[in-house]
Amino acid sequence: MARDKGMTAAIHIELGTVAATLVLVAVAVAVARWERTHLEGDIGVAVARSFVQLTLVGYLIKGIFASNSLAWVALLLAVMVVFGAFTARRRASRVPHAFWPLLVALAIAASATLAVVLMIGVFPAKARYLVPVGGMVIGNAMTAAAVALNRLGDDVHDAAGRIEATLALGATATEAMRPITRRSLRSGMIPLIDSTKTTGLIFFPGTMVGMLLAGASPTDAVRLQLVLLYVLLGAVALATLLAVLLSRRVFFTAEHQLRELPAFARRVPHPRRP
Amino acid sequence: MLFELEGVTAIRGGRVVFENLDGVLLGGATGIVGPSGVGKSTLLRLLNRLADPSSGTVRYRGRDLRERDVLALRREVGLVSQLPASLEGSVADNVLYGPRLADRNADVVASLRLAGLDPAFAPRRADALSVGEQQRVMLARALALQPSVLLLDEPTSALDMATTTSIEATLHDLRDRLGLSFVLVTHDLRQAERVADRVLTLEARALHAWPATKA
Numbered sequence: 001m002a003r004d005k006g007m008t009a010a011i012h013i014e015l016g017t018v019a020a021t022l023v024l025v026a027v028a029v030a031v032a033r034w035e036r037t038h039l040e041g042d043i044g045v046a047v048a049r050s051f052v053q054l055t056l057v058g059y060l061i062k063g064i065f066a067s068n069s070l071a072w073v074a075l076l077l078a079v080m081v082v083f084g085a086f087t088a089r090r091r092a093s094r095v096p097h098a099f100w101p102l103l104v105a106l107a108i109a110a111s112a113t114l115a116v117v118l119m120i121g122v123f124p125a126k127a128r129y130l131v132p133v134g135g136m137v138i139g140n141a142m143t144a145a146a147v148a149l150n151r152l153g154d155d156v157h158d159a160a161g162r163i164e165a166t167l168a169l170g171a172t173a174t175e176a177m178r179p180i181t182r183r184s185l186r187s188g189m190i191p192l193i194d195s196t197k198t199t200g201l202i203f204f205p206g207t208m209v210g211m212l213l214a215g216a217s218p219t220d221a222v223r224l225q226l227v228l229l230y231v232l233l234g235a236v237a238l239a240t241l242l243a244v245l246l247s248r249r250v251f252f253t254a255e256h257q258l259r260e261l262p263a264f265a266r267r268v269p270h271p272r273r274p
Numbered sequence: 275m276l277f278e279l280e281g282v283t284a285i286r287g288g289r290v291v292f293e294n295l296d297g298v299l300l301g302g303a304t305g306i307v308g309p310s311g312v313g314k315s316t317l318l319r320l321l322n323r324l325a326d327p328s329s330g331t332v333r334y335r336g337r338d339l340r341e342r343d344v345l346a347l348r349r350e351v352g353l354v355s356q357l358p359a360s361l362e363g364s365v366a367d368n369v370l371y372g373p374r375l376a377d378r379n380a381d382v383v384a385s386l387r388l389a390g391l392d393p394a395f396a397p398r399r400a401d402a403l404s405v406g407e408q409q410r411v412m413l414a415r416a417l418a419l420q421p422s423v424l425l426l427d428e429p430t431s432a433l434d435m436a437t438t439t440s441i442e443a444t445l446h447d448l449r450d451r452l453g454l455s456f457v458l459v460t461h462d463l464r465q466a467e468r469v470a471d472r473v474l475t476l477e478a479r480a481l482h483a484w485p486a487t488k489a
Contacts, residue, residue: 162359164359165353165412166371167348168348168352169419170349170372253326256345257325260286
């Protein structure tokens with residue numbers, strides 16, 4: 001396999017080493033039991049799923065890297081977009097038919113940002129770069145869009161009276177939704193903006209850590225990290241905007257009437273950014 | 275004739291609120307009374323097209339509501355809801371909201387006075403006022419659009435007796451000074467009799483004139 005300067009894997013990790021880190025998971029479980037947070041099950045599921053999913057994806061990526069086929073890359077990213085939209089939809093249960101807006105938002109955000117990165121020439125159009133960066137973009141866009149739509153659904157339900165009062169004054173649906181749209185966009189984007197502000201001070205972002213562990217020079221690690229942070233800001237902004245703008249339409253008829261909101265839609269806790 | 279309902283059926287939350295409702299609402303002040311759940315609020319929402327009936331026709335001044343521009347209709351037929359729904363910002367921002375959307379000028383002071391609120395309230399935060407004061411802001415906000423008709427959905431149900439009496443006096447004043455028509459829905463027959471020229475009762479299939487009608 002071709003190796004690229006600065007991206008060489010300098011460390012090899014045995015499965016036993018991975019297993020040893022479960023000691024810290026045990027600490028998390030102990031804390032959950034001690035404080036009766038009832039999160040032991042969730043922690044167990046999270047650990048098991050992360051192991052299985054990452055291992056499978058690792059083998060999948062290994063195969064795609066070996067083939068270096070852009071078609072396979074596109075297929076993998078498309079699958080990620082579909083799963084991302086499906087996962088985010090569950091968080092946005094108070095937004096009817098949220099799957100399609102999310103699908104469009106994630107697909108456009110991922111395609112547009114990867115296209116820009118390739119055009120600028122940050123890295124060549126190879127599987128080794130497109131897969132991890134695409135995955136990162138889709139993951140962050142999914143989380144932001146889910147947060148934004150969760151907020152959108154909650155706000156529309158909570159402020160139905162105010163929305164109708166505004167419509168009664170001759171406002172269009174877009175005008176009536178303006179404050180809610182603004183708050184939803186802010187909710188989706190603020191976590192990433194805050195983490196971008198504090199990067200390097202409070203935490204080291206993943207790509208930079210990965211590159212440093214892999215033996216890259218700190219300068220290269222920082223620059224690539226900056227590129228990715230800026231790419232993510234654009235992707236998250238685009239995904240959030242599209243998801244919110246496409247979703248808010250479903251709450252209204254063409255005659256600027258607020259549709260009856262489904263009674264079954266329940267409030268879902270706001271997702272946490274990993 | 276202000277509004278005419280012909281075979282109107284309304285469904286909300288999957289429940290038939292009323293079916294094949296017929297009735298006529300004349301100009302002036304009309305009170306509609308009926309018990310909770312009979313569909314008074316739903317009826318008002320049909321009159322300015324916040325909702326459409328699942329079947330039947332609602333006419334306004336002889337024309338099917340659906341033939342009119344919905345935004346223009348809502349400016350002409352204003353609605354004051356049961357509970358105040360203040361928008362972000364000051365009282366003045368609230369009053370100017372509708373006129374700004376329609377690219378119209380509005381006199382905040384005059385609107386507040388018409389609604390019986392001291393113009394000194396204009397710079398204050400609307401959502402920090404008492405419920406009674408906010409309800410007057412809602413009234414001023416609707417009046418700023420200079421509507422022909424005002425739909426009032428139990429506007430005093432959350433208010434004490436003194437504030438209710440004061441708002442009723444304001445409604446009398448608006449009718450006399452501006453010649454404004456309004457449709458007031460309430461569960462309180464006495465209030466309807468105090469405020470309206472004529473009172474209708476909403477029943478399952480029809481609007482009936484209450485015997486104690488004044489006009």
